[in-house]
Amino acid sequence: MLPLDASSWEVHDVSGQKRKALPQDVPLHTRSLDLQRNKLKRVTGISRFIFLTEINLSRNKIVEFPHEMHNLQKLEGLYLNQNNIKSIPEEIFPHLRRLKFLKLSSNRLTKLPSDINQSTSIIYLDLSKNCLQDIQPLVGLPKLKELLVEKNQLTELPSQLFQNGTCELSVCKAMGNPLRCPPEEVCAGGIMDIKSYFQQMEENPSTRSALxxxxxxxxxxxxxxxxxxxxxxxxxxxxxxxxxxxxxxxxxxxxxxxxxxxxxxxxxxxxxxxxxxxxxxxxxxxxxxxxxxxxxxxxxxxxxxxxxxxxxxxxxxxxxxxxxxxxxxxxxxxxxxxxxxxxxxxxxxxxxxxxxxxxxxxxxxxxxxxxxxxxxxxxxxxxxxxxxxxxxxxxxxxxxxxxxxxxxxxxxxxxxxxxxSESVFLYSGSILPKSYELVEQAIHALHSLKEIPQHGIIQVEELGDLILRYVQLSRESLHSILRFLLRYLHRIGVIVWYEEISALSDRVFIQPSFLITMFKTIVRYDLVKQLEGVSKDLLMQEGALVKQKFTWVDDLRCRGTLHNAALRILVRRGIEELIKNEDDLVVEVVGTKREEGIILTLLQHFEVCLPTVVGGTLNPQAPEFIPGDKQWKSAREAKRDPDGACLFPIYLKDDSIVCQKWGEDRQDDLSVHVYFLPEIPHGFFHRVIVKTCSLYPTHWVGREQCLLCCGNRLCLVRQNDKDEDPFIEIRSRRPEQDEGFRSLWDLILAVMSKLFVLSRQWPGLTQQVHTPCPEKGCPHYFTWRDWQELNNTDFYNLVKEEKLVCKGGHTRRTELIFPKDK
Structure with a gap:
């Protein structure tokens, strides 16, 4: 019989205590045991906790899957992610009949035990970030609903997992694998697209290997x-x-x-x-x-x-x-x-x-x-x-x-x-049902027969209607097939489809070369010369005067800004040189004074330029950024002036305006250094400028620095790639009053959040954050712990101490080093 104060021993937390062995003081009747973030290499003695329903062993250094687990027959949740496990013995999972949640991600598993499917209660299974080449043993899990197998070495997914009546699978994430069957682009569409793919494979068994x-x-x-x-x-x-x-x-x-x-x-x-x-x-x-x-x-x-x-x-x-x-x-x-x-x-x-x-x-x-x-x-x-x-x-x-x-x-x-050579090129051809091949052939035929316009821009729905004239498929089947093909053809470079851009997701660019031609009318090494060569006739079409052209050239050369009117003229000229008498196309691509066109939408989405208003008044009442506030909206979402301009950081020459507004660095400034390994990617800081300046309407921009203004607070963002360790510095003036630290750290964290989001686009990049010791001449610094989750509600309390001491012996108040509430 259980004691009356059972709540005191049902949950036992010994996480983050650097333990190398199981603690001896854990009550045997413990229901939930948290051992994550320790230094366990092997787990021995766990079999005595026969009442456990949940155990968290993640983020340790475990090299062997604990064989004693088969004794924990009441176990419902097992978390062993982020360890070094290479294999799992047989005859463990048949004993874990109540197991529902199993997390084994970020290990070194090369194969699964053949009897894992005998743990018949598993609902959630995370096997991502391993070295698995085959997941056939999972067939037969009747209650499996969520399966995560991202970033393994899988070339095929078992079709039986996606057949009706086999299991209850509703979520399957398999990106980051060299998949042939189904191709990765099918998996990107989710469980319904995967099921549709295998159904098409059954109905159209004639397949091909498309390399x-x-x-x-x-x-x-x-x-x-x-x-x-x-x-x-x-x-x-x-x-x-x-x-x-x-x-x-x-x-x-x-x-x-x-x-x-x-x-x-x-x-x-x-x-x-x-x-x-x-x-x-x-x-x-x-x-x-x-x-x-x-x-x-x-x-x-x-x-x-x-x-x-x-x-x-x-x-x-x-x-x-x-x-x-x-x-x-x-x-x-x-x-x-x-x-x-x-x-x-x-x-x-x-x-x-x-x-x-x-x-x-x-x-x-x-x-x-x-x-x-x-x-x-x-x-x-x-x-x-x-x-x-x-x-x-x-x-x-x-x-x-x-x-x-x-x-x-x-x-x-x-x-x-x-x-x-398989040892050189990992990706073999994709196995496609005959119906997929027929749809792709129809797209090429439509273009060659000129049923698709010469420029190749067509609505997805219209493309589907045209395909149905050539291929005998139901509209529902075509919908799934077409989404896969557009992703697949986009990845290999046949077409361009920006599914992630809501304003453009309904359009397909069958001719990528046309889109690229439009890009290079704006982003080019001789843009000033191109702008100087704009004719009077083109100016008249935009309702502009010759003297305005000289202003545009001067603003581009000196300030890196291109007026929207000039942008429209340059793109219009590029289109008309290729295609005559396509006024509707010109409007769609170029845009008007009332609405942005395709090109400007793409340039802004990919952070090549930043919308601005040339000569506009400064707005000191910029919106605040509060970490974790989902209701907060950036300045980019505000209504833009079509008669304004766009800032292209690539065309800026120096940092003079930023230096003038900021002045000299001060010893008591708040300063954070975000280091990038192995280095800051080329063009990265220009995109940082676009991202951070979209946070606050009031800003000044240079080639390697930008200055943000929020009310009476300034934040300097500066690239330093002259040292061996390249970093981006975020710097703010120390507040006069103690209660001002929170708003300054909000400003710094806003920039850090944008840096983190942007850095995710470079998979081979990592970053770490240091705060240099404020003492003049001191080379030491304070290292930030894991910081990427800026929506953590306790972020300002991650560092409990009121004062910190660097390795050089200098003592400083914590709020000068890390976010801290007073």
Whole structure:
């Protein structure tokens, strides 16, 4: 019989206590035991707690699945996520008949026990972030409702899991796997799309393995990307004149040996880098071209500019990519010996670069693990583990002479060998039902028959109506198939569909080249020259005068702002050069004084520019940001003035206006440093400017600094990439009154939240936060614990102490170092 005060021992919390063994003082009748965030490597003695219904062993260092678990037959919740478990023994789960919630994510599991399906009460199962290649043992779990298997090595999902009557599965998340059946784009649509896919597989058993490889050509300007791309496509040398070099991105296709290649040739000028993130997608083959004739083995800057910069950005954006190094302009080198010396030098430096990056991450992980309380950094340690698991493959450099047909053929053969090697290129073809293939063929046929407009922009619903004329499918089946195909074709580069942008989700861009042409009318290295060349006739169409053009040119050159009227004129001119007599299209793409067009919507969505009002009055009453306040809205959501302009940080020249408004740094300023490993991505800070300035209408912007104003409070955001450890500094003036600390920290946290959201778009990037000691000349700092969840209601009480002491012995009030309520 249980004692009357059972509530005192039903729940036992011993989390975060650095324990290496089970505590001996836990009552045997405990129902719930929390042991997360300790240092357990093995769990022995757990079988004596036979009344346990829930046990949390997450965030430990457990290497073996506890065999004693089979004795806990009352167990309903088992949490073993974020450990180092590699395998699970047989004959455990048949004894856990009451188990409902099982979390095994972020371990090192390579396979599942064959009898896991005998734990027949499981409702929720999280197996994400492991190394699983097969989940067939899960078939037979009758009550399974939620299944998470993201970021494993799965190529197929068992169709039996999605058949009616087999189980009650309502949620399945499987992104981040090299899936062939069903393809990842089907999984992105959710459980209904997955079920529809397998139903189509049953009804249309004729399948195909569709291998389409998006191939991105990257490298410095004039490195020979266009020559390489066009020569590969034609199978023979094709000379490209300087005046014909790529502006923006050019797209072409090649069919060879049953493989469809989508060639994306990216321009090398710096101004175009800012739009690369709009089009660079994972699971692509990257061909990085290196001009060997101009490469120097003795000048470190040569490697940094021509190779290091590109590999680093690829690793940050798509860290599991395959990069093929191709040396061009070999015919301009002195002799073959020089070519081979440069090849060996580049390959050696690339290996060193990748090894150094790994060493930096491992050292940073050790630093956190050696802290007095590493459990405070569990999220950051998990993030470092993820980065260490990424494996960017950089293949040996292949030097070629693009003027020789035998070298072009050699490169083609080398590419085919690389993508057909499972050890090099992980992603094989997608298995598609015949009906999916027919729908894709219908889209291509509609375009070739000109039933889709030349520019390729069409409503999703209209596209579906046209397809139904060619394919015998129900409207419901087509709806599911079409959503998959649009995601799939977008990923491989055939079409562009921005499903995530509500204003554009109903449109498909069948011709990505048209959209890219529109982009490069605005984001280009010679934009000032283009604006100066606007004719009087184009000005009249916008109702503008010639003298206004000079104002536009001056504002672009000096302030980095492009007037909306000028933007509309430039895009209109670009459209009319391609397509005549398409007034409706011009309005849709360009927009009007009353409504934004497609181009401006995309530029703002991808944070290439920031809407502003040129010459507008300052508004000191900017909205407050309060962490966790879901009702708070940013300034971006406010109504914009169509007669205003957009700020393009890429065109700014200096920080003079920010320096003037901010003045000198003061020793008692509040200062936070957000460090980025391995470095701050190129163009990242420009997008930081757009994101942070959208928080508050009153701001001043420079090339590497911006200043936010909220009431009478200022917040400086500054990039520092001159030191070995690049960081972004967030700085505010110390308040005169103690009660002002809360509002200042709100301002700093607002910027940090935007930094965190933005950094998620670079999977190969991690960040840590330090507050430098305010004492003049002191090199020490205070490290922030896991901080990303800024909506934590107790965020201002995470640090309990009233005062803190740095390693140099300097004492400061906590609110000068971390968010703290007075």
């Amino acid at each position: 389409t490889v998006k191939t991105m050509f990257l490298g410095c300007s004039m490195a020979g990307k266009s020559t390489l791309c066009r020569s590969l496509k034609n199978g023979k040398p094709v000379a490209v004149a300087v005046e014909d070099r790529t502006e923006g991105i050019e797209i072409s296709q090649l069919y060879a040996q049953g493989v469809r290649f989508l060639f994306w040739d990216f321009a090398g000028q710096e101004e175009y880098y800012l739009t690369h993130h709009v089009f660079i997608t994972p699971r692509a083959l990257v061909i990085l071209t290196v001009d060997l004739a101009s490469y120097s083995t003795v000048d470190p800057q040569s490697f940094k500019d021509k190779i290091w910069f590109w590999i680093n950005n690829i690793q940050l954006r798509v860290p599991d990519s395959v990069v093929l190094l191709v040396g061009t302009h070999c015919d301009q080198c002195k002799d073959q010996k020089e070519v081979m010396e440069k090849k060996d030098d580049i390959e050696e430096k690339v290996k060193t670069m990748l090894a150094n990056r790994r060493a930096v991450l491992q050292q940073q992980k050790r630093n956190l693990e050696e802290d007095l309380n590493p459990s405070l950094f569990a999220d950051q340690l998990d993030e470092l583990d993820c980065l260490l698991e990424y494996n960017l493959k950089v293949l040996d450099l292949l030097p070629i002479n693009c003027t020789k047909i035998e070298d072009v053929v050699k490169l083609r053969s080398h590419i085919m060998t690389s993508i057909q």
